[in-house]
Amino acid sequence: MSHDDQGQAHVHVVPALVLLRVWGALLALTFVTVAVTWVNLGPLSVPVAIGIATVKAILVALFFMHLKYDRPFNAVVLVASIFFVILFLGLALLDTLHYRDDLIPGYAPGIAAPAAETVAPAGDAAPAPGAPAPGH
Amino acid sequence: MARHSTHLAHHFDNATQQFESSKLGMWLFLATEILLFGGLFVAYTVYRANHPEIFVYAHHFLDKTLGGINTLVLICSSLTMALAVRAAQLGQRQRTVTLLAVTLLCAFAFLGIKYVEYKAKWEHGLLWGRHYQPALHDASAGAHQVPVLPAAPPQAAGDGSEASLIAPAAPAPVGLAPQATAPAPPAGKHEPPADLAAPKNVHIFFGIYFAMTGLHGIHVLAGMIAITWILRRARRGEFGPEYYTPVDLVGLYWHLVDLIWIYLFPLLYLIK
Numbered sequence: 461m462s463h464d465d466q467g468q469a470h471v472h473v474v475p476a477l478v479l480l481r482v483w484g485a486l487l488a489l490t491f492v493t494v495a496v497t498w499v500n501l502g503p504l505s506v507p508v509a510i511g512i513a514t515v516k517a518i519l520v521a522l523f524f525m526h527l528k529y530d531r532p533f534n535a536v537v538l539v540a541s542i543f544f545v546i547l548f549l550g551l552a553l554l555d556t557l558h559y560r561d562d563l564i565p566g567y568a569p570g571i572a573a574p575a576a577e578t579v580a581p582a583g584d585a586a587p588a589p590g591a592p593a594p595g596h
Numbered sequence: 597m598a599r600h601s602t603h604l605a606h607h608f609d610n611a612t613q614q615f616e617s618s619k620l621g622m623w624l625f626l627a628t629e630i631l632l633f634g635g636l637f638v639a640y641t642v643y644r645a646n647h648p649e650i651f652v653y654a655h656h657f658l659d660k661t662l663g664g665i666n667t668l669v670l671i672c673s674s675l676t677m678a679l680a681v682r683a684a685q686l687g688q689r690q691r692t693v694t695l696l697a698v699t700l701l702c703a704f705a706f707l708g709i710k711y712v713e714y715k716a717k718w719e720h721g722l723l724w725g726r727h728y729q730p731a732l733h734d735a736s737a738g739a740h741q742v743p744v745l746p747a748a749p750p751q752a753a754g755d756g757s758e759a760s761l762i763a764p765a766a767p768a769p770v771g772l773a774p775q776a777t778a779p780a781p782p783a784g785k786h787e788p789p790a791d792l793a794a795p796k797n798v799h800i801f802f803g804i805y806f807a808m809t810g811l812h813g814i815h816v817l818a819g820m821i822a823i824t825w826i827l828r829r830a831r832r833g834e835f836g837p838e839y840y841t842p843v844d845l846v847g848l849y850w851h852l853v854d855l856i857w858i859y860l861f862p863l864l865y866l867i868k
Contacts, residue, residue: 473682473685473686473835483672483674486674487857490671500868509861509863509866516858517859520851521855524851524854526673533620537620537626537627538623538627542768544631545630561704
């Protein structure tokens with residue numbers, strides 16, 4: 461690299477056909493994201509949705525955001541920020557997932573249903589969810 | 597250095613170094629943006645892990661069709677933005693201006709559709725916190741909209757007073773509401789199925805929904821201001837193969853806005 465080059469020596473112009481193909485792939489993957497909700501994937505539905513979104517995000521980052529053609533340090537910045545978000549998420553979940561679901565009775569009925577049933581008959585202090593409270 | 601480009605600041609060796617420095621700076625800014633949204637994604641994940649029933653119930657209120665159309669609109673605007681950067685690199689002035697204008701139009705379309713969605717939420721009382729009052733706003737919705745609260749948790753000694761810190765979801769006369777014989781209302785297009793009982797604290801979903809889509813909407817607005825700025829500069833013919841840094845950096849920002857929505861759409865609208 462000469463010391464006095466004035467123009468942008470390393471301009472990489474992405475071919476229009478590549479951009480159009482990426483666009484087509486993004487549209488197709490959006491359709492797939494919607495289509496997978498028509499079938500019941502059970503516990504896999506969230507990982508599948510995140511996976512498809514991540515494939516779309518990688519396509520956008522590599523081609524629309526030129527990371528494929530850039531110096532790799534820009535990609536390092538992006539990956540580092542995502543790493544720290546995942547770290548944040550992981551540590552928060554480590555904490556929040558390790559409380560007993562029925563610590564506050566009736567507070568998390570969606571996941572604490574079996575536990576609540578075993579607790580409810582144990583004493584008068586815990587009426588079944590939905591029963592009229594004495595106070596009303 | 598014999599010649600000196602008008603765009604080259606004196607503390608850079610050459611245009612390439614200046615361009616790559618600008619781009620690295622933009623990527624660092626985008627990293628802070630990802631961390632900013634990261635906090636909201638963590639809030640989403642923690643609440644969804646603890647209260648999946650709220651998300652399953654409340655996502656029925658969102659309009660999947662409008663959300664999907666908005667996803668397509670943003671993807672198309674990303675394509676026109678990438679093509680605009682390409683046109684600027686090639687020195688195609690008129691083409692750059694046209695493509696930036698189309699990108700701006702897509703941004704207007706996105707916000708217009710978002711306005712329609714927000715307006716419907718507002719009219720039905722599907723808002724955050726205390727403002728989540730679907731029963732008061734939607735007279736036609738019928739009894740299933742009256743939150744059937746589980747009995748108040750007992751305040752035993754040592755139980756902790758955490759529950760008492762949480763305000764009631766809605767001031768409805770809970771004790772009087774018929775519980776087993778709720779009549780099935782005419783199923784609206786964007787309502788939960790009638791046999792799905794309303795869980796507690798549905799307002800949490802709408803708090804997260806409005807925080808995430810609202811912050812994203814603010815970013816769309818900021819992107820529109822930035823696109824307008826480079827559109828005016830492109831019209832004046834300021835960009836060409838030698839200097840197109842602003843177009844490239846605004847393009848990066850716009851693609852990030854698209855990228856965030858790529859995650860928001862399935863996470864908020866397509867809950868199973």
